[in-house]
Amino acid sequence: MDLNKIVAGINSLTNDPAIEQTVQVAQQIRHPSYQEDFNVAINDVTIFQLKTSLSLGGNVQAIPLPTSRSVPSAGSSATLSGWGSTSTRIGMFPDMPDILQWVDVTAISNTECAQLVPDSPVNDNNVCTGPVDGSISACTGDSGGPLTQDGTLIGIASWGIWPCGTVGAPSVFTRVAAYTHFINQYI
Template sequence: MLRCKYYGIISTCYIAVFHTGMNVKCRMYDLSLCFLSLSARVKAGIINGTEAKPHSRPYMVSVQKDGQHHCGGFLVSDQYVMSAAHCWEENEKFTAVLGAHDLSNSNENAINMAVEPKIHENYHRENYDWDIMFWKLPEAVKKSKTVSWISIPESNEEIPGDTVCSVAGWGKTESKTSSVRLLETETTVMDRTKCEQIYLQLTSRMMCAMHPGKPCQGDSGGPLVCNDVAVGIVSFGRNPCESSKLPEVYVKIGAYLPWIKKIIGKV
């Protein structure tokens, strides 16, 4: 197996561009990381999506900072919100808004709770591997018409290429403004070998999907839903957000089942 030395994002860009004597495959790998640093690290959201039917996705959570939508998340139990680890910021306080559709509507009776972060111990900000976390609610919530949780995979099986799935969130719209209403769009799972040709840093803990309604800024942490099961977490993609020619990369939830069970006690 080829092993490449990882130099860190800043030096990776320099070495990959100017160190012509290094192994070609390692150089391509480092260039891939460099491009990820410079252009791919967008928080995903929804471009060209349509407004979801109010409360048709009762598991959706708006993770907020200073009262503003910061990232997506989704309930997987009565006390745990799953999200992307890169949504967390040190020394910042976050809240989770449950049961919302229109974030500007104070009459929706949405639940707003302070949350405690539980980040995967192997998370690596430089390459977005292990990009998974939980936000723990201070108390368990009860199921209702507007609040519920979604199932996650029971095994680490690959999702077949061309499987039609969906994503949702409150991120940027086509006009570049943030949506206050939940948007959704369909997406199609990409065959792993094809995605590996685009993202050389793709690991077994990641998966890809393509869609015309492309995630953009604001919805990192939201779920990739296939057949009513959350199989992925919106993680990263390449700029520009409007481009439908490049896939989005998702955390592959099935790859984390032992860790998930350790945190929440069940799968």
């Protein structure tokens, strides 16, 4: 993976390269309080400043940020999208898709999330989703991907429990609203 460039505008890794936009990254700005605690990232947000602008339209659109006090309601629907593993079995090699995946998920309270993952660093800067019934969840390769609600970016895929979709295991996202001040310093 080349962290010195981003690719936008595609929904298939074998798409016609004529529709993709590739832009060099000028600078990566990690949150100053970022840390890893037992392979779980805390304050897991990084800004990628680009050397040139993307051309908006067609397959490339801007997405609004939430207000700084915004917290998704438990039980509300959100959409996760990403290139993460679609594997439903335990194994050494995840099944990575060629097509961008998406799924509607349900927000759960951080209290419930912390109860499901005891001794975890789940806090008010996170958004957690289910379902926790053993069905589809965020997985390996989804990290950094968007969680949206009503056309607004509410979360950034951060961490979860392996194997993905384990019964009782939520997906944990960085709550974008907790970092709007940090983000707005650089956009």
